[in-house]
Amino acid sequence: MKSNKFEGISLAVGGSILWGISGTVAQYLFNNFVITPVWIVGVRLLFAGLLLVTISTLQNGKAAWQIWRNKADRRQLIAFAVFGMLASQLSYFMAIQAGNAATATILQFTGPLYIIIYLAISQHQLPRRIDAISILVALTGTFLLVTKGHLNSLSLAPLAVIWGLLSGVSQASYTLIPRSLLQKYDAKLVVGWGMLVGSIPFLPIVATQVPHSFAGPELVAIGYIIIFGTIFSYLFYLQSLNYIAPATTGMLSSLEPLTATTLAILLLGVKMSGIELIGSILILATVFLQALPVKSANKEKTISNG
Template sequence: MPRTEAHLTNDSNRKIKGVTFAVVGAIFWGASGIFTQTLFTNSGVKPLWLVGIRLFFAGLLLVLWSAVRDPHSFLALWKNRRDAGLMILFAFFGMVPSQLTYFLAINAGNAATATILQFLGPVFILLYMALTTRQMPRRIDFISITLALIGTYLLVTRGHLTSLQLAPAAIFWGIMAGVSQALYTLLPRTLLAKYDARAVTGWSMLLGSLPFLPQYVLHPNPMLTLPDLGAIGFVVIFGTMLAYLLVLGSLNYISPVATGMLSAFEPLTATTLAVTRLHIAFGPAEWLGGILIVLNTLLQALPIKKIQSLQKRLIHQLLQKSKT
């Protein structure tokens, strides 16, 4: 049965809505890194304190959201001993490391490089899958890993190929942010298949905030100004809760592949704001390195058939040119 104009318009509107959700969510994530760096640099806020605040309040908001949307199931995972154990594992070995390493990378370097290095996560997922399945990575995987390694090298050397131009601590925590991002992606797969994603993420954040309790109870932060409180509010509400809900909501309208590719707006936002607002020096080598690292993520998001089709099209075009 042929599709009517109304159906086509509806599909188009759904795609626009999905793309908008994914892009805005990624922009919120990228912008929150800039607010975080400002708090560290100008307000004396400590990374451990801010991580605890972010996890607690964002987790609380997500759990409450889940309770309102589905009051009968937001506690369901705690009724299964195995799933409760997986939740605790995810909270302390997935959620906490992903948040902490990212903030420590910003504190040791800057938001732009920390956000870009966090995008090394797919490389570590590839390596993990290769080891656990005992299968060699695909050709596209080798290309992705190579691009990521070259990009990282350019980013940390800033084009001075014989010496590091980024602080060793910033490099270490940035790479650890990539490792943590891989753990954050791999650990909750079973839970997300059974329970509301808001509940899984919210509970993991609330649990993850517990180790930081002494930081924001026994060692409160110095007097914060109204702009500081606004920045913290942005990190918690826009850069965590709303960003997550928007990206999650985009999956109702567009494919995970499209959402994954649009996540490139996160490092683009962080880098652009770092250069324009914080006046961080970011030369051609850093831009190229960042592009290569993000490109590795985009290659993994593309279906392999589309890549092969693109390769065939390029080969065909080259053959046509050679005949003329």
């Protein structure tokens, strides 16, 4: 059992690190090549979705198409693809282009804040004490990150802040919309179809805005984002849920922004002040605060951030 737990932790850590690296790789692409976030998101969703659906079909046969036969499930899957998968991927990569990988990834982690607010409104009850503390901590952290503590100025470009916060909102949608689907179908199937359907609006751009010439580093970076930053990172995360509780994987997912921030500072010359780092830590702390009340027996099926 101990070895299984170690394997689960290793998989969750590995998936989070691979996601974090993909954000830095994306910033490298945007800084050095003529590649748009829209094109890379379309390519990422298309090829990762195709592979996940293929894997699920090989494992489950015709059952992999069952999700399309139920009208309610079909509608929910399309909503997840558009307002969850497509929106979260596009807003995240736009935030990277407008700012940097470090702040984009950290602002994406405000997602739990919007989930708390949504659940409180939909269930007509005040947030729990730990939720209220999480909201306060997340808002304080976001304020410090985007203003460096000065009310009259922004340390980030307005577009970087807007896209970063939208990535947090869409991350909440990504988590909330497919909950009932995940109770009925394999998570690889739900996410694979979500990626594939989410790629459809991008297909004309993917086909017509192909870079004229692919240099070696450019190809490697794009390949990394699709293969390791999407497919393997997700599969590692999903596999980890077989060995450890979702609350544990949630805490370990904080390695994603930590990785993105460290690499952006070391390799891409991104600079963060002490105040910004404190704000980042406060935002990430909400992940741990939300995990505190969760009992280890909780086996609710979840999907990842990346």
